[in-house]
Amino acid sequence: MSTPTMDDAAKVLADPTAYADDARLHAALTRLRAHNPVAWVDNPPYRPFWAITKHADIMAIERDNNLFLSEPRPLLVTAEADDFGKQQLEAGTGLRTLIHIWMIRTIARCARSVRIGSAPRPCAI
DSSP states (O other), rough: OOOOOGGGGGGGGOOOGGGGGGHHHHHHHHHHHHOOOOEEEEETBBOOEEEEOOHHHHHHHOOOTTOOOSSSSSOOHHHHHHHHHHHHHHHOOSSHHHHHHHHHHHHHHHHHSSSSTOOOOOOOO
16 A cells, blocks of 8 residues: 655644634645545644545545544544543543533533532533
8 A cells, every 4th residue: 555645735734823824724725625635634743634625525424424433533633642642541531522521521610610518409511
């Protein structure tokens, strides 16, 4: 199997500063959609990933979750953060999904709203 080649425009997707520069981001995405709609992104300190840039392709992938997975990395994080998250999951203390993250934050917010020694009260989730 050959190593995928990377379009320089794809580097923008792994550059946090690009998201503050609409013109730069949109120019890169326009180029990728026209010339490389399924782009290989290899830009340290992030692990390499495939970027899907056309809406129809994204929707087709979203509908076929038996074939396509967003794991083990549903979020773009540095390789170091990725390794730490994997260690946390293996220890049983990591966050597995965005819904899990939301639930943990909601439960923590509710717990902070309860005063010690007061009667229990419902907390909207």
